[in-house]
Amino acid sequence: MSNRITVGLDGSVAGSAAADWAADEAVLRGAALELVHAEDWAQYGPFTAPLPEPRRQWAEELLSLTRDRLLREHGTLDITTHGTRGVAASKALAASAADADLLVLGSRGLGTVSGFIVGSTSSATIxxxxxxxxxxxxxxxxxRPLGDADDAGPVVLGLDLHSNCDRLLAFACEEADRRSCPLVVVHGWSLPPVFSYAPSLDPGIEKEMADGLQATLRELLSPWEQKYPRLAVDARTVLGQPAIQILDAASGAALVVVGRRIRRPALGARIGPITHAVMHHATSPVAVVAHD
Structure with missing residues (x-):
């Protein structure tokens, strides 16, 4: 990794909030910050052609003005700017962040009930x-972003015990440790269909399964707690839909961390339903971490 954070700018208020959060995160990490504006020529007409000069100037001014604003707030931050043209914005952003530690994008709020719009560029980039x-x-x-990088809330990690969790745990533990805040680990689960009527017949079955999952989670977390001895870890195995349990725990969080399994299918990669729900409804910043 390059010890660099890349943030995508599009001139929106959400993009400005993303730049502010990324700058705070870069200060926490002691990392450089790269501001990227990706211009997709295709959106301005059916043919690939150079952008009109006013649009090009606007993009350059967006990068320059954002850099100047962030430097006024974080005078020692190493900030570079980069503009791309002629390719899909999602591919340009992904290419810019290929060796970065983090890619930061904005999403616009619709309100506490409706959730957030994760724009087409962000959805395609992930x-x-x-x-x-x-x-x-x-x-x-x-x-200003909801959930500044130095907020005092916990880092909340949604975990699937049946997946490879190492990359998610490494990311979440590092984020919580550098913030000196608690780490809340949530595993939502449901009884298998075969046990649908078991609790009414034997109330101990549900507790036995819950205790087993809690023991598995504690065992999984043990080496990470040894690696980060100052980190306060709250491990939760909760009966219910995983996305709802993660969102419940994420109220007031500094950061919510969820996973995306790396797939290379013929029809393209996709984002799983739990991560998709958290992306659209968590009020805190959401980190989507790819894993095997």
Whole structure:
């Protein structure tokens, strides 16, 4: 990795909030910050052609003005700018972040009930890159992000015990450790269909399964707690739909971490339903971490 955070800018309030969050995160990490504006020529007409000069100037000014603003707030931050043209924005952003530690993008809020719009560029970029992607929220026109990088809330990790969890645990533990905040690990589960009527026949079955899952989770977390001895870890195995349990735990979180399994299918990669739900409804910044 290059000890660099890349953030995508599009001129929106959400993009500005993403830049603010990324700058705070870069300060926490002691990392450089790269501002990227990816211009997709195809959206301006049916043919690939150079952008009109006013549009090109606007893109250059967006990068320059954002850099100047962030430097006024973080004078020692190493900030570079980069503009791309002529390819799909999602591919350009993924290419820019290929050796970055983090790619940060904005998402626009619709309100507490409706959730958030994860734009087409963000949705298309996430499956294109194996770099962790953070979606930063902006609600009601506010330019400051919901959940600054130095917020005091916990880091919440949604975990599937049946997946390879190492990359998610490494990311979440590092984020919680550098913030000196607790790590809440949530595994939502349901009784298998074959046990649908078992609790009414034998109430101990549900508790036995819950205790087994809790023991598995504690065993999984044990080496990470040894690696990060100062980290306070709250391990939860909760009966119910995983996305709902993660969202319940994520209220007031500094960061929510979920996984995306790396797939290379013929019809293209996709984002799983639990991660998709958290992306659209968590109010805190959401980190999507690709894993095997």
């Amino acid at each position: 499956p294109e890159t194996d770099t962790p992607v953070v979606l930063v929220r902006s609600v009601d026109g506010g330019e």
